[in-house]
Amino acid sequence: MNRPSGGEDSQWAGDARAAAGIALGFPLLLVGVDTAAGFISAPRASLWIGLGLVLLAVLWPTKVSAYRGLLTARGLIHAHHVHTDRLASVAWHDGVAQRLLLEDIDGNRAEVDPRVFAANPPLWHVLDRDIRTSLSGRLRKSFGG
Incomplete structure (x- = not known):
């Protein structure tokens, strides 16, 4: 089969997994710390989830x-x-x-x-x-x- 020359970024998938991991892990860590300290509430959890979404948007690779x-x-x-x-x-x-x-x-x-x-x-x-x-x-x- 004759494929066109060129291709795609071979490191993109790993970079995308790393961005998703950080965007998920950091808010979970913050919710865990808030829970352990007794400060967790729905608004605070929403704030941490929103922070995770912002991190995903910033870190997502092209x-x-x-x-x-x-x-x-x-x-x-x-x-x-x-x-x-x-x-x-x-x-x-x-x-x-x-x-x-x-x-x-x-x-x-x-x-x-x-x-x-x-x-x-x-x-x-x-x-x-x-x-x-x-x-x-x-x-x-x-x-x-």
């Missing part, structure tokens, strides 16, 4: 997949698609949370943690090939900032 001409970054709520063979700009944002921002000529944008590409060489090879295709067009590069 699932990145790349195939010839298309990169998809799926978050907990939204998915962003970028036509990587028609890139208009590639920008590296340095800082605490490094991000690679890709924008195609149609205005579609996606932000990806560069560690995803470092951990998944097939994704990097697809992006590299498509960037080279885009270099013959209107690609702008911006690094740092």
Whole structure:
């Protein structure tokens, strides 16, 4: 069977399990401490459950997949698609949370943690090939900032 070159982030499932474990474990720990101290009540338990939901939203990893001409970054709520063979700009944002921002000529944008590409060489090879295709067009590069 002829499969398209590319693939998905191989570490995503483990990262998602870790995020879910933390988002479930931390509120359970807080409810346990409140119960042991005799401070548990429905409003406090609701607060800890709400905190767990916020943690899940913050910690949930972006699932990145790349195939010839298309990169998809799926978050907990939204998915962003970028036509990587028609890139208009590639920008590296340095800082605490490094991000690679890709924008195609149609205005579609996606932000990806560069560690995803470092951990998944097939994704990097697809992006590299498509960037080279885009270099013959209107690609702008911006690094740092």
